[in-house]
Amino acid sequence: MSKLVEEFNDYRTRMNEVILSKNNLVMKRLWNLDTNTYEEGALDKKTKEMLGLVASMVLRCDDCIKYHLGKSYELGVTTEQMYEIFAVANIVGGTIVIPHTRRAAEYWEELQTNAQ
Structure with missing residues (x-):
């Protein structure tokens, strides 16, 4: 696992336990x-994670973006789909989202x- 991914996951887990x-x-x-919001329902989990990612990008929450990127990856979102998600987030959120898109990429x- 890369250092960037490992550090985020470790910190998130540790602080969630504290809280x-x-x-x-x-x-x-x-x-x-x-x-419960992200459980299977009328929308599948993958769709809900993609929606969560767009919302997180528009709200400019880097921790949330990383979380939803990880979940989207686990649920089989492709790179082509991911860049369409990035496009939607940038159209909705405007150019202020570009720095978050860089970090998300x-x-x-x-x-x-x-994975390799």
């Missing part, structure tokens, strides 16, 4: 709601490298 260990009911409910390349 959830405080036993705050609202935070636990929020985490549960997030998990870098992370996507790292995910691809891990």
Whole structure:
């Protein structure tokens, strides 16, 4: 696994454990709601992750972008599909999204490298 991907996953896991260990009911409910939102429903998981990625790019949340890139990769999103997702996010969000697209492309390349 690349250093970039490993560092993100390790940090996210570690800090989620810290947050959830405080036993705050609202935070636990929020985490549960997030998990359930991306479960199979009228939309499949892959579509929901792609929607989450576009929203994250438009909102300019790099951690969220990395998370949804990883999930999209796991669910079989292709590079061609990914660049269409990037295009939608940039049209919706405007040119302010371009720096996030660069970082997203870098992370996507790292995910691809891990598979080889």
